Amino acid sequence: MLAVIETGGKQYLVCTGEELKIEKLNVEVGKDIVFDKVLLLAKDDGSDVKIGTPYLDGVSIAATVEDQGRNKKIRVVKFKRKVRYKRVYGHRQHFTKVTIKDK
Numbered sequence: 001m002l003a004v005i006e007t008g009g010k011q012y013l014v015c016t017g018e019e020l021k022i023e024k025l026n027v028e029v030g031k032d033i034v035f036d037k038v039l040l041l042a043k044d045d046g047s048d049v050k051i052g053t054p055y056l057d058g059v060s061i062a063a064t065v066e067d068q069g070r071n072k073k074i075r076v077v078k079f080k081r082k083v084r085y086k087r088v089y090g091h092r093q094h095f096t097k098v099t100i101k102d103k
Contacts, residue, residue, distance in 0.1 A: 001102065003061050004040040011039065014100045019066065024094035027065045033098065035061045067097040 001016050008023025027033050038059045042049040050056055070092040078087040 002040075002042045002044060002046075003038055005035040005061055006037040006039060006055075007035055014061065015044070016100055016102055018100045019097060020100070021071075021095040021097050023096070024068070025065070025096045027096065029065050029068060031065050032101075033063050033065060035063065062101040063098040064101060065096060066099055068094070069097070070094055 002013065003015075004011055004013050006012075007025075010023065012020060012022065014020065025033065036055075036059075038056045038061055039052050039054060040049065041056060041059055050059075052059075071094075073090045073092050075088060075090050079085065
């Protein structure tokens, strides 16, 4: 099963058994979650494709929350030459790691 789901303002192409990091969701580790914003659904071989306008009605994808965490730190640098201006700061984005189950 292949599907395109929307969560956290982003779209993800997912298949059964896949692990992916998404924007942080307020769900405990080990709990199940259901993604109901499904844009596309198809079989593994690419046949029987269903496309939503924008979402498919009555279709949802189930997943299990594996981990909650924070990504690696990214450094943001602001620099302006000749005026002695330099600012450096970091950011660590929160994420939720999920494993996709069958629909």
